[in-house]
Amino acid sequence: MRHLPILLTVVPLTGAFLVPVLGRRPDRAYRLALLSVLLVLACAAGLLAMTGSGQTLQYYVGDWPPPWGIEVRVDALGAMLATFFAFVYLMVVLYAGSSVRAELGPAAQFWYWSLLLLLLAGINGVLTARDLFNLFVFTEIASLSACAIISVRDRLDSMEAALKYLILSAVAGGCILLGVALLYMVTGQLHLDHLGAALPAAAGSYPRVLLAALALLVSGFALKSALFPLHVWLPDAHSSAPSPSSAILSGLVVKLGIVALVRLFFVVFDWRRLVTLPLPTMVMAMGALGIVLGALFAMGQRDLKRMLAYSTVVQVGYIYFGLALLDEIALTGALMHVVNHALLKSMLFLCVGLIISRTGERSTAAMAGLARSMPLTVASFTVGAAAMVGIPLTNGFVSKWYMVLGTLNSGRPAMVAVILVSSLLSALYYFPLVVSAYFGRPASPQAEGPEGPPAMVWPVVGLAAVCLVLGIWPELPLRLLGGVARVMLGL
Amino acid sequence: MGMPLALFVRLNYMAAITLFLIGLHVLLGHPNLIKKVMGMNIMETGVFLFLVSIGYARHSAAPIMSPGGAESGLYANPLVSAIVLTGIVIAVSTTAYTLSLTIKLYEHCGTLDVNRLERLRR
Amino acid sequence: MSSTFEIASCLPVVAVMLPLVGAAAAYLVGLRWGLLRNWLCCAVTAGSLALCLAMYPDIARGGVLVARAAVLLPLGISFRVDVLGFLLATVSAAIWFLATLYSLEYMRGEHGVNRYYAFLVLTLAGSLGTFLAGDLLTLFIFFELMSLPAAVLVIHEETQEAVRAALKYLFMTIGGSLFFFFSMVATYQFAGSVALGGRGLVGEASTLAFLTFMGFVVAFGIKAGMVPLHVWLPDAHPVAPSPASALLSGVMIKTGAYGMLRVMYEIFGLDLLRQTGWPSVLLGLSVATILLGSMVAVTQFDLKRRLAYSSVGQMGCILLGMSLMSERALTGDVFHFFADAVAKSCLFLCAGVIMKETGKRDIRQFGGIGHRLPITMACFAIAAFTLVGIPPFNGFISKLQLSLGAFDAGMPGYALALLASSMLNAVYYLPIVITAFFDRAAPAAANGAGRRRLAEAHPTMLAPIVVLALGCAVFALSSENWPLRLSETAARLLLRR
Amino acid sequence: MRQLGATALLVVAAAVLFATLAEAPPFGWQEAPTRNVITDRYLAPGAGETGVLNAVTRIIFDYRSYDTLGEATVLFVGVAAAVVVLSGRTGRFAVRLAGGSDDPVLQTVTRVVVPLVQVFAAYVITHGHLSPGGGFAGGTMLGASFVLYLFVFGADRARRKLRPETGEMVEGGAAVWYVLVGLGGVLMGASFLANAAAGFPRGVEGALLSGGAVWLIGLGIGVKVAATVANLFLHLTGED
Structure with missing residues (x-):
């Protein structure tokens, strides 16, 4: 049990490495991936159970205590995100088990499973890292494998999108590494807690270096998480990747930069000191701009996946906005939204994947009249749309409640308008789709038969069900995240 | 101590940062994909040089101990070397991947010019 | 009568859950057995009505029924039924039952x-929940529910027009709910609670309070038209099927006004409102x-559009009161x-009967229609007289009380507005009734072949209409005006006298 | 426009960073903040608590071995991504390298040089804990010898020496080996990737077989990097 924190990364790594050795046949690779993800989910759930009682699990890799060795730490935030992310992963893997055969060539298939597991390892590594350089390494693993699961599709647009992503990731990586170097230069520490302890002294002698380091780190991680x-x-x-990849990229990978910045703001750089800088205001402004402009872009899209991708820009802005308020309630809401959006956006991408594989079209017009032939998919999509708008009984409502309350609590009532406008704009681009799915006339005659392989349909329904459950009974995550927010703010 | 002198005793850092910026400029500004990859490597080399410079202390030796030695001499900081090693490997992987994408795109489109690729796209 | 006591009861929860579960059951049953579903729906709505009526003994004793559901959502769900909630819930359940029968x-x-x-x-569950809610969050949830x-009822016909109307409705509803949401969260921020039934949660006037x-006002105003x-x-309202229109116009828009009423007297409180003058x-x-x-209603010749604009006018009276x-x-x-x-329902x-039996919706073609549909048109006349405010019917009592209230409040000018409303109502309702019965020129053209043919609707459609028409008259005529008594109690409770 | 934006960014970044660095601890300063308890322990004299003389190797394979596992993973990701992208391509470049060179001088020299390089590479890999070098450096050399062979004798013959599937399996296997050594620590009752704490023998200071897990991991990394480099070139130069 003591080793659970490290198993979060070691299990998927082992799975990924074993794929080219044992699983050169796609079905065997799939089973290997499924097994690994199940194990990770079990580990994460175990960790959640342990951290739920207020425990924080520390693990010294190689038995070297912190300033010398690397510590892996699982707090309530890490355990919770790891659990939900692993659940999303499980659903995506189940879905992909049927869909990759249609989307990928035979040679790419077994590598795809390996890359998915590597990405999971990267994600869990970032969630549990307590060492700045370790955080950087796992961020790079995640970024590189995120690019890789886009370019597995042998198509020009996927390649170009992956290249663009890769180049900007490299820029971000360079900035982050330089930031790490600057921090190390003036403190001599890499462990987050020790860095935080050494910072006040360094701030006396080298204030500008610290500012530059902060700027580099923030821009690097913001680039990786697509802040406006x-x-x-x-x-x-996100739109040119295969659908399971899009689900993971939009649902999970963009959150990593956010998690990293959360650690930086609240563990390394004292947030009370940050308040004196214009940084929170800038982040808030960028988040607000992302919310509004992203939504306007999303409205202009005729391609379903691009629309969802722009919606991700909106939601990332939303989360950053909540973080930058530096308020206990808003922080709870923002972290809750990290979980909610992970579930929602991956579900929506999988829905759209089903729709595309059924109709062969990816335009918004393809939704018209689909409710008759794809009832479960469209119902799930409806849940997703409702949650994006923040309608009660969906999980989106819970995070919206906390965000608005937090905004008021931090004494910025005017900023509530941003959140409400974002909800309204979400309604403006999601609801016409839902209405046309139920009441529109299909453009082309619809195929008969089931709406898709059960292995593709049920994961979508499962994700939608969890969204509803979290909307009706959000007590557990809220309690944990409220605790996390209090700890981070030092209250 | 004026600004020029302050910069002079930190010449290594300046050089490293200059490399970083040159690389960044090429990576973002140059339309040729191969040049972009080069820029990426130059940028990363700049960071590595910077890291290694942090670790150096005047008159220090390479951090390899002699067997049986009990005296502690002055060695360069081994931690930055380890970081650089990791960084290099990350850079190599990124480069390999970027180059393979570049090759693939070149075979598809017959060009390495980003502007023309972007236009092909839409 | 002003003193109340709380009674824990599961009745409100059951009353709301029954249609909620019933809706799902009706859908599933209806996939196979249409007839069974129809009667199931009638049974469910009748059951809700019965459950609402079952609360009467406690309410009559001056009790307030409260129920708290398990901790759900950020704050939990609670129900609290006082006279006002009871009256409106019962009336709406009754109308729902009649509309289902009619359907x-x-x-x-x-x-x-x-x-x-x-x-x-499902919408019955929503409106019952709204009327029985014990806090703003519950009210919000059921309001949305x-x-x-x-919107599905609005879009039912699936015509281009219906889709456009439904989308407009949907966007405005969501916009309204965002305002509601903001105000609710702000209330929570002020008071740390959103419970209804108090004397005011928002303590003092401030910009944020305003x-x-x-x-x-915006949130409920959108709903109330x-x-x-x-x-x-x-x-x-006009594009929906007639029974749905009856519910939309008859009951659902009332929830907006109901919410406003609750919010004004129980969230802000009489003292704060008097002191700040915000209600102006x-x-x-x-x-x-x-x-x-009312004025726009005069210019409409589509029957259902005229009725819809009439609803707007009547909601004005309610908001004024x-x-x-x-x-x-x-x-x-x-x-x-x-x-x-x-x-209104x-x-x-x-209107549904008229359209179904004659295929006409233009008022100008209604000449002589009263001879074909005597019972329907008689009921139509009674309901119209009610809304105009002609003495023996309900509408007279309410308008009288409202006008007297305007004098009490020291603002007699508003009684003129009510008077104007009645006159305009007369202008657009009475001609319909008059041409229906007394237009001698039209029947030949309207009925073809010049024969007066009785073509009254099916009894299950007629019965609800007759019951509702009786509802307009019976209470006003009897010495024991039960709804009025409850209204008086509700008013006293709201004012905490 | 893009050019202009990049230049503006460059100027701003340069101004900021230079101004920043004018304040930084001077280059070569012996009392720099980075000289602290951490580096003191890393630079413990002799073989110290790890049984490794090379302080850099101590860090990468022992104190911060987890980072190195991550590093090996990044390499694995990079190559896997490249292999997927390059698989099934038309091979416009493949043709030129398939045959290699006919020059007898080149071929003969290569035949002589390749084994020498490989022996040296083996030395570097196995002595990483004692002297400069280690798994990464030696592995690259080993891979480079294969690249040299490939350039001279052509991709077709190189492919016969090392099939891409074999390369991929060796690469994956070596990475699994790393994890297994780490899990060895767990089995022996210590933490993941523990070395001396788990009871791996530290060995005699300065001996070839010393350093416990460090030596085992170094070996694995050497093999992995060699396979990676070879594999990457096989894919870059030819179609499947």
């Missing part, structure tokens, strides 16, 4:  | 019947709503909820 003006790579990358 | 024949052979019934029952499924108030936020209403915003808007709604803040105005206000709900059901 740095989002340019996202719509291409 | 049996009206919807025979239509498309999408299964969907129609399921959503009809009613408003969003109602914004909160305006947020509620307050000018200038009424634009969705005349599009959405609502006063102005409600007068505009009365006049504009609550912003006068005097006891008699409130009594009239609550009674007008009841009077208008009964009369009766009118829409009549």
